[in-house]
Amino acid sequence: MNDRLRPDGNPVINESGIPIQPLYTEADVAASGGNAMLGRPGEYPFTRGIHPLMYRKQPWTMRQYTGFGNAADTNARFKYLIANGQTGLNVAFDLPTQCGLDSDDPLADGEVGRVGMAIDTLRDFEIAFEGIDLDRITVSLTINGAAAILIAMYLAMAERRGFAVKGLRGTAQNDILKEFIGRGTWVFPVEPSLKLVGDTIEYCATHAPKYSPVSVCGYHIRESGANPAQEMAYAFCIASAYADEVLRRGVPIDEFAGRLSFNFNIFGNLFEQVAKFRAGRALWAQIVHDRYGAQKPGSMWMRMIAGGGGSGLTLEQPELNIVRGAYYALISALSGAQTMALCCYDEAYTIPSEHAQRISLRTMQLLIEEMGLCDTVDPLGGSYYVETLTNQMRGEMERIIADVDARGGIVGLIASGSIQAQVSAQAYQRQLDIDAGRLRKVGVNCYRVDEDDPQVEFHPYNEADAMTQVARLAEVRRRRDASAVARTLDDVRRSAAGGANTMPAIVAAVKAYASVGEITAALTGVFGRYREPVRFEE
Amino acid sequence: MNSTTRARPIKVVLAKPGLDGHDQGAKVVARALMAAGMEVIYTGLRQTPEAIAQIAREEDVDVIALSSMAGSHLGFCRRLKPLLEEAGLDDRLWVIGGNLPRQDHEALRALGFKGIFPTGARLDDITAFIQRNSR
Numbered sequence: 275m276n277d278r279l280r281p282d283g284n285p286v287i288n289e290s291g292i293p294i295q296p297l298y299t300e301a302d303v304a305a306s307g308g309n310a311m312l313g314r315p316g317e318y319p320f321t322r323g324i325h326p327l328m329y330r331k332q333p334w335t336m337r338q339y340t341g342f343g344n345a346a347d348t349n350a351r352f353k354y355l356i357a358n359g360q361t362g363l364n365v366a367f368d369l370p371t372q373c374g375l376d377s378d379d380p381l382a383d384g385e386v387g388r389v390g391m392a393i394d395t396l397r398d399f400e401i402a403f404e405g406i407d408l409d410r411i412t413v414s415l416t417i418n419g420a421a422a423i424l425i426a427m428y429l430a431m432a433e434r435r436g437f438a439v440k441g442l443r444g445t446a447q448n449d450i451l452k453e454f455i456g457r458g459t460w461v462f463p464v465e466p467s468l469k470l471v472g473d474t475i476e477y478c479a480t481h482a483p484k485y486s487p488v489s490v491c492g493y494h495i496r497e498s499g500a501n502p503a504q505e506m507a508y509a510f511c512i513a514s515a516y517a518d519e520v521l522r523r524g525v526p527i528d529e530f531a532g533r534l535s536f537n538f539n540i541f542g543n544l545f546e547q548v549a550k551f552r553a554g555r556a557l558w559a560q561i562v563h564d565r566y567g568a569q570k571p572g573s574m575w576m577r578m579i580a581g582g583g584g585s586g587l588t589l590e591q592p593e594l595n596i597v598r599g600a601y602y603a604l605i606s607a608l609s610g611a612q613t614m615a616l617c618c619y620d621e622a623y624t625i626p627s628e629h630a631q632r633i634s635l636r637t638m639q640l641l642i643e644e645m646g647l648c649d650t651v652d653p654l655g656g657s658y659y660v661e662t663l664t665n666q667m668r669g670e671m672e673r674i675i676a677d678v679d680a681r682g683g684i685v686g687l688i689a690s691g692s693i694q695a696q697v698s699a700q701a702y703q704r705q706l707d708i709d710a711g712r713l714r715k716v717g718v719n720c721y722r723v724d725e726d727d728p729q730v731e732f733h734p735y736n737e738a739d740a741m742t743q744v745a746r747l748a749e750v751r752r753r754r755d756a757s758a759v760a761r762t763l764d765d766v767r768r769s770a771a772g773g774a775n776t777m778p779a780i781v782a783a784v785k786a787y788a789s790v791g792e793i794t795a796a797l798t799g800v801f802g803r804y805r806e807p808v809r810f811e812e
Numbered sequence: 813m814n815s816t817t818r819a820r821p822i823k824v825v826l827a828k829p830g831l832d833g834h835d836q837g838a839k840v841v842a843r844a845l846m847a848a849g850m851e852v853i854y855t856g857l858r859q860t861p862e863a864i865a866q867i868a869r870e871e872d873v874d875v876i877a878l879s880s881m882a883g884s885h886l887g888f889c890r891r892l893k894p895l896l897e898e899a900g901l902d903d904r905l906w907v908i909g910g911n912l913p914r915q916d917h918e919a920l921r922a923l924g925f926k927g928i929f930p931t932g933a934r935l936d937d938i939t940a941f942i943q944r945n946s947r
Contacts, residue, residue: 369831369882373858381860384887385831458833458857498836589931622931623913701836702843709934718932732913735883806856810843 288546290503292666298658306665311556315651317571318563319556321664322652323610324575329648334606335613336638337414337579341366341391342625343739344746345401348391352406354628358635363406364414364615366390367424372459374420374794377743386740389625390416393424394747394789399431408437414445414489414579414613419461421448422470423793426781429482445486445535445579448474451512452491454688454804455697456498461794464689466801470776472519477777479520479530488516489535489579496539497585498694499701502546503667505539506554507674508693510561511684517566527566531573535612538578540602541586545663548654551580551609553668580606581614581638587622590717592728595619600637607647608654614638625733691807699812747789754787762786763796770800820851822946824875827855827864829888834910837931838879841909844935845942850875861888865895873904874946880910889923896924905946909933 286294295302303309311319316326325331338355340363341348352363367390370382376394377386386392391402403413417424425446433439450467453460460467471488478487492500492509500508513534520530538554540547559574568574581602587595596619606614616634618626626634641647654660678684687693707713714720762783769779776797783793826842828835835857842854853871855864868876876896880888885908896902907927908920917928927941 369833372833373831375831381831381858384884385882388884389882453833456833456836458835459831622911698836698839699843702840705840705844705935709936732915808854808856810839810846810854 288543289501290670298662302662303658306662319559321552321556322655328651333642333648334611335362336360337362337364337613337615338631338634339364339366339615343387344392344743345398349402349404358632360635362412367417368392371790374461376789376791377747379791386743388735392743395750395787396427396430396784397750399427408432412443416447418447418450418453419459420790421446422474422780423790425474426784430784439482441484442482443484445489448488449491451688452494455694456494460804462801463804468519471516473775473777475520475530476523476525476775479525486533486535489537491537493537493539499697502550503670504674506550507671510558511675511678515685527568528570528573531562531568536576536578538580539583540580540605541583544605547605548609549660549663549667552664557668557671577612579613580611581616584617587617588717589622592619594717596633603637603641607641620730623730627731691809692812695809695812750787758786759788763788766793766796770797822850823873824850824877825853825868825873826877827859828857829859829878829880830884832882833857834881844939848939861892861895865899868901869899875905875942878908886916886919893923
């Protein structure tokens with residue numbers, strides 16, 4: 275029997291297409307490129323970690339994705355998580371907010387506060403973060419199409435609460451290019467969307483230099499069907515597109531690259547993921563150094579949130595998702611993630627219960643307190659297998675990036691729907707493989723049990739919360755200075771039409787209590803709306 | 813009608829209702845239906861009930877299929893039902909897939925959705941159901 279084959283005769287090839295051997299030795303490391311890109315933790319090219327001491331100095335930030343109903347409901351859950359030892363917040367917004375619609379918009383009917391917190395005006399943000407120390411707890415906003423508005427709102431809220439915006443830390447997802455591939459909360463066409471991301475990065479570089487205005491997400495590209503190497507390669511192409519947009523405006527790379535961050539997926543083969551992250555750190559450092567000429571080490575750091583992997587979890591035997599989540603957390607810790615957010619075991623059914631969120635939090639705390647994951651940096655470093663695979667994964671990512679560049683670049687490939695068609699074809703193949711049992715999913719196509727409805731506590735959707743939200747918006751509209759709103763919205767329109775950075779005008783509008791929907795409408799009046807290319811052929 | 817005797821392929825409009833942006837599953841199902849020989853009109857995201865009813869009527873489809881992942885399926889289907897009936901499409905096959913808790917299945921059936929395919933449904937089962945039940 276060929277030793278590269280499984281007992282059933284099928285070759286062992288990881289999802290990124292790399293054949294896996296039964297044994298690795300130093301000869302394999304040497305043949306794959308040796309230790310040329312290894313270095314030491316905290317030193318270029320950062321394969322082993324971006325800091326010399328990593329978790330020895332400070333464990334990863336724990337940041338479970340949370341938000342539902344209105345701002346007051348979410349504020350209570352935030353406080354519950356902080357009381358249970360969570361060290362950061364990761365805010366879920368409802369779909370109307372994410373799509374730039376107010377809670378009283380007809381298109382928002384039935385969706386207000388359903389999958390996240392409803393935000394219409396600055397008033398809601400004041401309630402959502404009431405009593406939370408924004409210097410101690412960093413906040414990540416999962417917002418994309420409406421990101422410029424929500425970033426403006428967050429900065430305005432923090433300023434009014436008396437926090438120095440210059441020193442304010444936190445993150446916005448604000449990665450619109452991946453929204454066109456997966457997740458789908460786009461608003462504006464591709465080009466103005468890219469411009470708005472540029473506006474936020476440029477604005478924050480000056481006004482909120484500690485704030486991370488973008489978290490580039492391989493995560494959702496992977497969820498949409500990409501393999502792990504494509505996930506990371508496409509994310510780097512997208513991050514480069516944002517960097518190019520800001521550099522075009524004359525902002526030096528070292529003034530903003532250090533505030534770009536990343537969000538990656540974790541499900542799949544353990545060693546492939548660890549190698550992916552180690553390879554990615556070196557590749558991103560190389561891109562920022564070689565292509566963009568950055569000098570500051572911080573500009574070259576691939577800072578990341580990891581731990582989630584919704585597509586890896588199953589509806590069947592949901593308690594197995596607790597075990598999967600624990601492995602995902604372990605992979606993230608072995609990979610040097612800065613921040614972790616785990617998917618909760620009940621997420622295939624519902625918005626996580628308090629209990630499910632606490633289990634996820636405790637899962638991370640177990641690794642920190644009981645398992646020794648914080649003692650030593652890059653504990654898998656030096657494994658013949660992991661080092662060989664790290665070199666091979668980096669090679670594969672380089673090949674994919676070169677291919678994207680040869681085809682005219684990521685922005686064009688996304689605008690035409692080409693990447694979407696490619697990953698969707700892969701998702702289809704994956705589903706066929708699962709249905710046929712070629713790709714094993716425990717509880718799905720093997721080790722099934724007869725299940726009655728599993729014991730999952732469904733999160734109630736409360737129509738009354740939605741009504742409260744609509745009433746609050748009406749109240750804000752009644753009490754605010756209408757002429758200030760009209761004037762600031764006019765300025766938003768003018769700055770968009772004139773090609774200026776729109777952020778100062780958006781910040782002023784937010785402070786006048788203009789709503790998410792009103793500011794979005796002012797911008798779509800100039801930029802138009804995205805029209806989705808529907809195609810199935812790459 | 814049996815698929816072997818039909819004059820034209822089964823025609824399906826596959827729609828993403830409301831603001832939900834999760835389209836991986838819808839696109840996977842679209843590919844499976846096409847591979848089974850059906851003609852699929854995939855609407856893309858953010859469809860209103862009015863838009864779905866209009867496309868279904870204009871294209872004279874055999875099947876109206878929805879994919880909903882974000883929990884607003886019941887309210888949406890309640891708004892869609894009278895529009896489909898008004899358009900004379902109540903003799904067509906209505907199916908829905910996605911994140912559909914079991915406690916909602918009865919209500920969806922009562923609204924006229926004959927095929928309900930929650931997360932984890934096999935592609936073969938979806939295509940076979942449509943082939944068996946479309947007019």
